[in-house]
Amino acid sequence: MELGLVHQLFGEARSVRGERLYEVTTCALAPGLIRTDADFPVYAAHGPEALADADTVLIPASHEEDELYGESGGGLPYELAAALGQVRESARIASICTGAFVLAELGLLDGLRATTHWLSTDFFARRYPAVRVDPDVLYVDEDRVLTSAGEAAGIDLCLHMIRRDFGAAIAADVARRTVVPPHRDGGQAQYIPRPVAEPEISSTGAARAWALDRLGEPLTLRELAARESMSVRTFSRRFREEVGLTPMQWLARQRIERARQLLEETDRTVERVAQEAGFGTAVSLRQHFHASLGVTPRVYRATFRGPSAPA
Incomplete structure (x- = not known):
């Protein structure tokens, strides 16, 4: 879901003349089929070299983080850290759900506000004491670095980024095309005991x-x-x-x-x-x-x- 919503939302952004406003590329540590927790894989056509040209990098969640960042976990694999080291300093980088662990491991969130899925915020705060964790919001915008809460909050984060780039009218058009609410403020609570x-x-x-x-x-x-x-x-x-x-x-x-x-x-x-x-x-x-x-x-x-x- 986190991977698909990025393509869906940024891919739907159009100018008033109907021109695409973003080019979306998916990359992995090695091109090819990537295992998922569903009964089908996804195919990434590009390797980490694509990161060097990116203006915006989004990191989705992964269940692998349960192993990487457990109480006895060893941290970010060298290959992943090296790949993300290719991201330009002028590029912005964002995470969806527990993708925030990757940003924190890289030190990109030190001294900043950040959020992640509410089920992971306590452990996140213990593991990264230099990060000001806010468990009660949908997303946090710290200019170059942005983080969002659970999967659906990634929709709110992407629409916020489109709104920041091209304005509320373009973001609202994307929301209408994909039939989602046009705006939920980042400060809205991510966990509501009775949402319906x-x-x-x-x-x-x-x-x-x-x-x-x-x-x-x-x-x-x-x-x-x-x-x-x-x-x-x-x-x-x-x-x-x-x-x-x-x-x-x-x-x-x-x-x-x-x-x-x-x-x-x-x-x-x-x-x-x-x-x-x-x-x-x-x-x-x-x-x-x-x-x-x-x-x-x-x-x-x-x-x-x-x-x-x-x-």
Whole structure:
């Protein structure tokens, strides 16, 4: 799954003219058939020399790590360390699931925040005390080095990388093509005790859909709870169980995504974008935008649209 999702998501990224935005290549220590835990192998046509030309390197998980990094494990094999030594310093490198162990063994995560599958975070933290392990997120972006949680979180990481490279509109198009959620923030909890509402318990999905149609309006927690005929306390608890965020945290992130879309795809002023996204004023939008993305709305627009109007 980790291998396939990389090809699927980056392979679907297209420019407005329909041109592929990435070339995806799979390599192994030796070209040929690679054993998997399924009843079929995968074929890697390229050897490690392909790493020398890569702008981005993604390392998927492997069950072999149970042997390599057990309590008595010996660490990264020399051949793998030598192969990854070919990655250029200017290239970014990312891991999916327990692929983070490889990055940590190379010392690339020392002093940085990182995550991995929640079942492995305790052992990961013991083995790599120099890494600031965050077990409660879907992915961590430390600029050149990125890590993600379990398999499905690799989807969120790949979409985040596409969004970082080419903007929210391109990433949303990839998500639509592959029928996955367009954006789950990296700070969302990776392990939710009850990720799907039990049949006898009312979901908060109707309230979320209602809110998405009214992001430009002032919305209160009491109004959201009323859509599900719940008390504020019960709604807040159910919402966090199902989504991993508080209702107001989720709403703020949806408004940021709406603002990004408007900045990329329209010529509306920052003041108008602020109103339509639900921030009220340009000052409020700038504050939230900078806190979330580290840039102002105008800089974001210039980065992902350039000086000309959108096609």
